[in-house]
Amino acid sequence: MDRNKDIYCACLLMFSASEFLYKHDEEFSNLLLEKTREYVNTIEVDEKLINEVKEYARQIEESIDKTQAIQ
Secondary structure, X not given: OHHHHHHHHHHHHHXXXXXXXXXXXXXXXXXXXXXXXXXXXXXXXXXXXXXXHHHHHHHHHHHHHHHHHHO
16 A cells, blocks of 8 residues: 555645645646546556455544543
8 A cells, every 4th residue: 555655645635735835836736637647547446455444433433432432
């Protein structure tokens, strides 16, 4: 997942920057969004990635259950 994680982080950064930059430089903001789409299309969804996402979901659910029990 390291490669996918790097791509995801780059996409998140470009998307966030494009939102901030839009009012200052619309053309560059749109370029960032275009690049974000290109990067997203390179993420490889395979069984390993699916299992990692399921494990993260399990950990989040477990954390939520613990938080609710504390309240």
